[in-house]
Amino acid sequence: MNAIVVLAALLGLVLALPIVARADDSAASVVRFQGNRFEPAELVVKAGAPLQLRVVNANPDAIEFESFELNRERVVQPGQEIVVYLPPLDPGTYKFFDDFHRDAGEGTITAR
Amino acid sequence: MRARIVAAMMLALTGAQAIRFERSSPPVKSDLAAPPAVDSALRQACYDCHSNETRWPWYTAVAPASWLAHYDVVEGRRRLNFSDWRAYAYDPGTRLQKLDEIRRLVLSGEMPPWYYRALRSDTHWTEAQREDVLRWTAAEIAAQPRMP
Numbered sequence: 001m002n003a004i005v006v007l008a009a010l011l012g013l014v015l016a017l018p019i020v021a022r023a024d025d026s027a028a029s030v031v032r033f034q035g036n037r038f039e040p041a042e043l044v045v046k047a048g049a050p051l052q053l054r055v056v057n058a059n060p061d062a063i064e065f066e067s068f069e070l071n072r073e074r075v076v077q078p079g080q081e082i083v084v085y086l087p088p089l090d091p092g093t094y095k096f097f098d099d100f101h102r103d104a105g106e107g108t109i110t111a112r
Numbered sequence: 113m114r115a116r117i118v119a120a121m122m123l124a125l126t127g128a129q130a131i132r133f134e135r136s137s138p139p140v141k142s143d144l145a146a147p148p149a150v151d152s153a154l155r156q157a158c159y160d161c162h163s164n165e166t167r168w169p170w171y172t173a174v175a176p177a178s179w180l181a182h183y184d185v186v187e188g189r190r191r192l193n194f195s196d197w198r199a200y201a202y203d204p205g206t207r208l209q210k211l212d213e214i215r216r217l218v219l220s221g222e223m224p225p226w227y228y229r230a231l232r233s234d235t236h237w238t239e240a241q242r243e244d245v246l247r248w249t250a251a252e253i254a255a256q257p258r259m260p
Contacts, residue, residue, distance in 0.1 A: 023257040058255050068190040071199035 010029035024084070027051050031107060033065075033076070033098060034058040038107035051086040067096035128175035133182035135168040142198035150248040153241040154194060156234070157224050161188030164195035171231075182230070208256050214248035218242065 027049055032039045033056065045051050055065045057076040065084065066073045076082050089111035097106045130193075140163070143158065160166050163185050172181040192210055200207040217223040224235060 071193075072194060072203055073191075073209050074203075074205045075209065082205060084205065087199075087202050 010083065028054065030054045030108075031096075032056040032058055033063050033104075036101060036103070037105035038096070038098075041105055041107045043107070043109045045089065045109060045111050047091040048088045050088055051109075053084040053086060054081055055084060055110075056081040062100060064099040065096060066099040067094060068110075069094040070096065072096070072097070125175070129209055131175060131179070133178060135166070135172060135178075135182075136185075137166055137168075138164045138195075140164050140195040142196060144194040144197040147244075148249060149241070149244045153245050154192050154239075157237055159194060160223075160228075160232075160235075161185050162192045162194055164189070164193065169232075180227075184225070204256060208253060211252050211256070215246060215253070218245055218249070 004087070026048060029043050029044060029051060031044060031053060043053075054058050055074070055076055057078055057080055060078050062075055062077050064073065064075050065082070070086060070089075072084050074084060074085070081100050089109070091111050093108050093110045095106055095108055098104045144151070144154070154163075155163075166185055168181070171177045192213070200210050216249075230237060
């Protein structure tokens, strides 16, 4: 029984390694779409470092996370979340919006 | 009366030429690498608006055609730019969505727009070219690893 538990733990560790490795070289941020707006609407991240942006859609209908400046376009189904991978950003401010609800508030990512 | 209308139209058309837009062709950052037949088809019918290698015919220097051309190129490059394909590839989900949209719009016949096809007979695809593009997008989508 103990051997099975140890084996399962080892297997879990091995499977988690790539995730841990990716998380180590990228910073992570979360933005949530709820009530027709992004929260937070302004994200500040470190310039020159890759970023994993988790986008959570808490709205009852699908959204399309889009940024022309970041060259990103992803549909997020209601109640789902996605991870947007971004390369090291130059210092500056980058807009994003929901292309399915253009009346919704925009958001920005500022790299400093 | 007719002479006045014609004169007013000529005046408006002349005045319209004052509103000019730059016909830009920025450097290619990382062009899409597709099989030659697909590359050729995309260049023929899509690259004018969806790349930095836009061909600007003479009438795109004359208002009001120049306004429409400028809008289509700016908006087209924002939505999908084959000259910056590596930027999409960094985020597998974005790359997948771009491929899926290419496939959907080619299947539905929405792209290229009808007025572009009407103006540019040299951009029309043969059925074989259309099939090449559809097969390529299907294969790329199938080969793409799924990520959260």
